[in-house]
Amino acid sequence: MAATREDVKFLSNPKIGLRRKKYCRFRKFGIKYIDYKDADFLLQFINEQGKLLPRRITGNSLKYQRRVATAVKRARVLGMLPFVADLMK
Amino acid sequence: MRHYEVNFIVDPVLSGDEVKSTAEIIRKDLEGYGATIVAVDEMGLRQLAYQINRRSSGVYFCIEFGCEVADWLGKFELSLKRNERLLRFLTVKLDKYGIKYNDDKRNGLIGSKKRKEAEAAAAAAAANENVSAPEVVDLDA
Numbered sequence: 001m002a003a004t005r006e007d008v009k010f011l012s013n014p015k016i017g018l019r020r021k022k023y024c025r026f027r028k029f030g031i032k033y034i035d036y037k038d039a040d041f042l043l044q045f046i047n048e049q050g051k052l053l054p055r056r057i058t059g060n061s062l063k064y065q066r067r068v069a070t071a072v073k074r075a076r077v078l079g080m081l082p083f084v085a086d087l088m089k
Numbered sequence: 090m091r092h093y094e095v096n097f098i099v100d101p102v103l104s105g106d107e108v109k110s111t112a113e114i115i116r117k118d119l120e121g122y123g124a125t126i127v128a129v130d131e132m133g134l135r136q137l138a139y140q141i142n143r144r145s146s147g148v149y150f151c152i153e154f155g156c157e158v159a160d161w162l163g164k165f166e167l168s169l170k171r172n173e174r175l176l177r178f179l180t181v182k183l184d185k186y187g188i189k190y191n192d193d194k195r196n197g198l199i200g201s202k203k204r205k206e207a208e209a210a211a212a213a214a215a216a217n218e219n220v221s222a223p224e225v226v227d228l229d230a
Contacts, residue, residue: 077179078177078179079139079176081138082139
């Protein structure tokens with residue numbers, strides 16, 4: 001009788017080290033408009049210095065990365081996000 | 090018809106009435122140019138992320154309006170620029186998703202459930218403080 005995968009005991013959890021696939025949250029959840037007045041939401045796309053995070057980290061599609069960038073820049077003009085900061089998170 | 094949104098930050102040093110009248114004058118200005126006002130949103134006194142004109146806070150306003158031809162927008166923005174009561178302003182054209190978003194936001198469809206509940210609780214607490222007889226507030230509604 002062949003052992004099924006459930007029967008095999010692994011020394012360590014085989015799921016460790018498996019990377020989950022990145023996805024664009026705007027496409028996945030159908031968000032069409034990025035509000036530049038919602039500073040708390042935009043905080044997810046900038047780093048501690050207030051710089052925009054690259055697409056390779058956030059996983060945004062190009063279209064929405066452009067819109068995020070515009071929204072962050074508008075929020076900066078309105079004084080909702082800083083242009084430069086130290087340890088803002 | 091195109092929809093636009095003008096945001097402006099009013100100097101917090103002014104008294105409450107002066108702040109209100111500043112916003113009212115701008116609203117009347119827009120109407121004078123032939124724009125139809127969709128909504129006036131007063132976001133209240135907020136902390137700025139950095140100092141503007143040596144102020145660290147400001148009163149935020151946002152007016153959404155629609156108009157057919159916005160050839161007067163340059164003139165309007167010039168008047169905002171000359172307005173010494175304003176710290177900053179920003180005019181933005183809304184696409185169809187932006188219009189829908191603003192509509193939904195006004196009807197309370199936008200925002201996480203948790204945040205909305207927290208806001209409702211805060212509003213209820215404020216209402217209880219103001220009214221001597223405690224009101225029954227239905228949180229589920």
